[in-house]
Amino acid sequence: MKVSVDMGSCHGHQMCAIAAPEVFGSDELGNAKVLIEGDLPTELEGKARRAEANCPERAIIISE
Amino acid sequence: MTDTRKPVESMLTDYDIFEPSFVANPYPGYSEIRESECPIARTERYEGSWLPTRYEDVVALAQEYEIFTSRGILVMPPPPGQAEGAYGGVAAPPITSDPPDHHWHRRLILPVFAPQAVAKYEQSTRDLCNALIDEFIDKGTADAAADYAQHIPVRVISNMLGVPLDMEETFTGWVRGVLENMHDMELRKRSRLAIIEYFLAQVEDRKTNPRENDLISELMNTEVEGKKVPIEYVLGVCNLMLVAGIDTTWSAIGSVMWHMAQHPEHRKQLRENDDLWPTAIEELLRVYAPVTMARIVDRDIEFQGCPMKAGDRVLMAFPAANRDPRQFENPDEVILDREHNRHVAFGSGIHRCAGSNLARLEVRVALQTWLKRIPEFELVDPATVTWAGGQVHGPRSCMVKF
Ligand code: HEM
Ligand code: SF4
Secondary structure, three states: EEEEEEEOOOOOOOOOHOOOOOOOOEEOOEEEEEEEOOOOHHHHHHHHHHHHOOOOOOEEEEEE | OOOOOOOOHHHHHOOOOOOOHHHHHOOHHHHHOOOOOOOOEEEEEOEEEEEEHHHHHHHHHHHHHEEEEEOOOOOOOOOOOOOOOOOOOOOOOOOOOOOHHHHHHOOOOHHHOOHHHHHHHHHHHHHEEEHHHHHHHHEEEEEEHHHHHHHHHHHHHHHHHHOOHEEEEEEEEHHHHHHOOOOOHHHHHHHHHHHHHHHHHHHHHHHOOOOOOOOHHHHEEEEEOEEEEOOHHHHHHHHHHHHHHOOOHHHHHHHHHHHHOOHHHHHHHHHOHHHHOOOHHHHHHHHOOOOOOOEOOOOOEEEEOOOEEOOOOEEEOOOHOOOOOOOOOOOOOOOOOOOOOOOOOOHHHHHOOOOOOOHHHHHHHHHHHHHHHOOOEEEEOOHHOEEOOEEEOOEEEEEEEE
């Protein structure tokens, strides 16, 4: 499973970093930064899904 | 004061956001509208406005910034003549800006509020919370709103701006003058002018006595396309810091204290489980979202069957959206570890709160510090709690005993 963020829709709610701090951080503007490029370790998949479900802008894209 | 307002005939066609029982508890009214056949209510009061209450509608409106503009963001029209009067050009960027300027108005301040940038205020916020608690802990009773919540954001903001802390009461008075007493047009005008004149003097002072490490100085030295930003922008951002950063956060902290005073089980959960804090703060912000913002309709348009006219005011009821059962299971219940929480307490779209990381930090530290020193407390009398509402909802007096 991989994650990415549509930076056009991300407005820096940081809900992703709250739900999955191992996977999402913040850039210098406070918008999302994906911390893990490529496949996520399986144990983080649940958290990444939770991050997706908490993003008010629906900016997180999960690809299996 | 006797209430001379005319009784509300129907929430759907005659809502009154300043009606005292709605101010104290707006949620039943929001539900009534949201679950009716007409989830976007209309009123002719205060020169008229629309009130969308469903999550989906509020979020959709927030995305359409070309139609629903931020020329006016207050829930009541401005005092007559404000735009033409002294400092008419000073607004509160980026909240009052529309694209294309909104982009740079927002871009310039974002780095100041990124999570890594606001982390440096954690210790000073904790110290200030402790100092407030020192004042009343031996008395066994305190006003969690007026003795505690109210003092926290204004001191944090003063510290960021680099202005003396003894301005606290004055700032609080000005902010309430602008946001809480909207019917008093003279007071609103006076408060706004006082804010602008105060910061103008601060700017002038920094020209002769340059300083470092304060936001006013940073703003004054910021350049866009090789030119210093205009003074209206500097003053506007200072104005914004007061009106967006103080009442809002103080209201959120106050509501959280009010909630915790009545929920020993939630205090216990937080005490026993440190990992719960991040989702708990988001959940409390969802349920007690303090802020409603307005938009001005740019051109005649039909939105969800409502015939909106150019110039109409639309109230972005984020607190109503946050309790929409279509979006949140058991929306009126506080579930500290709620799994799915796309709440919009901080808005949505391009104007989404730039100060949210600071706001979260303040709410968390305020509650953590209190719970550590005063783990058990309760309301003295639920009936004596007083509230502000309309634009910003939160308790203004909330006596607790411990
Ligand atoms: C719990 C506290 C707070 C809440 C609930 C809150 C809520 C909001 C909301 C709903 C908006 C969107 C306005 C709109 O759509 O028109 C907003 C915008 C904004 N807020 Fe906050 N706010 C809080 C605290 C703060 C603080 C502490 C600051 C900074 C010191 C701040 C700065 C801003 C700014 C700069 C904007 C405008 C962003 C833009 O237009 O691009 N807020 N806030
Ligand atoms: S929650 Fe969504 S909008 Fe917010 S920072 Fe993360 S990706 Fe961006």
